[in-house]
Amino acid sequence: MQIAIEEEGRAYILHLVGELDASTCLEVDREIEMALCKPIEQLWVDCEGLKYISSAGLGVLISHLGTLExxxxxxxxxxxxxxxxxxxxxxxxxxxxxxxxSKKDAVLQAR
Incomplete structure (x- = not known):
């Protein structure tokens, strides 16, 4: 799993490439935790390079929903x-x- 970080205005973007599974979900979890330390209004996850997601990967995203809300x-x-x-x-x-x-749609969603 490769993760690239980008900040665009008040959005924090995680670009995921590879497989999000039990062996990589902790890395994504850490990146989300880092995002939560910043003054952001949106957390975007770019899944264009995501080839596979397991239940552990889904669990990482789900586990942060309450905090994000x-x-x-x-x-x-x-x-x-x-x-x-x-x-x-x-x-x-x-x-x-x-x-x-697409990212364009994410930008429109943020308005």
Whole structure:
């Protein structure tokens, strides 16, 4: 798993490349914790390079939902492959997380 960080205005962006599973979820968890230390309004997860997500990977994202909501930080995931998006939809996570097709849509969502 490779993670690149970008800050764009009040958005903190995690660019994920590879597989988000039990062996890499702690790294993503640390990056989200670091994001929560910053004065941000949005946390965007760029999933364009995400090839696979396991239940452990999903758990990392889900575990931060309460904190993000309490701090009024919106979580937006974008650029998912059909395979990864299908996992979110099968579990109903698209009902509690904002998933958009592209970064452009994430920007529009933030307005």
């Amino acid at each position: 309490a701090r009024q930080i919106s979580l937006v995931l974008y650029g998912m492959s059909d395979h990864v998006k299908n996992v979110f939809e099968l579990l109903g996570l698209h009902m509690i997380m904002t998933i958009v097709p």
